[in-house]
Amino acid sequence: MTTPETTPAATAEDRPSVLFVCVHNAGRSQMAAGFLRELGGDAVAVRSGGTAPGEAINPTAVEAMAEAGIDISAQVPDELSPATVQESDVVITMGCGDACPFYPGKRYEDWELDDPAGQGLEAVRGIRDDIRARVEELLTSLGMAPRD
Template sequence: MTESRKPSVLFVCVHNAGRSQMAAAFLTHLAGNQVEVRSAGSAPAGTVNPAVVEAMAEVGIDLSAETPKVLTMEAVQASDVVITMGCGDVCPVFPGTNYLDWQLDDPAGRGVEAVRAIRDEIERRVDGLLDELLSA
């Protein structure tokens, strides 16, 4: 990260329909305009998981208008931090980019009860990430 611009984070999971959407939404919500936030998937789904939309609505974050996006090399290159969530080796690696892998359960096929625990863990991790980003 350079001192002259705000940090940039990319969250990546396979379908960009659950974990990466929740993480991006939490970071956007918590950081405001202090961090540039992206999310993408290696094999994007057609829509965001309805249980994820419901679980996030419970904490006041509306994902109903979000759509899964395809992972591009440009998005990776433009990011200071890339956080992967179960997408394996599909994420291109560039020098100078900080890569983190968050091991999280996949909300695909789970009801809102199970998604709540995943949501809460993502929020905890995003809060810690934001502290690190803003203190750097």
């Protein structure tokens, strides 16, 4: 019988991979990736990218995530590559419209979320909380229970 203590960690080959895409890869996609890393642990591979990456992570997003106990301050906006999309099982887009690539056979979801760019902490908290709820739903849909 396998117990949580004896269950082997998922390998790269058998765990789902999720890609979060937004325009600048500096706010929404970074917050979503942070939550998925935290709530999914090693059971899921997490990627993020932007169609026009920003210079740095949105400091208000970093602050809002820190309030939730997740540090995304070391993350760096990354340019979305076709290979990253092809290597992912689930692609979550967030406001990148037609700039987001489409490959058959992938599971796509478009999360309509306000952009935290230029918004105050109170507004970004609401976006953060919405993202967390969506990440929890995503994990459930992948057959996983979010970690505490």
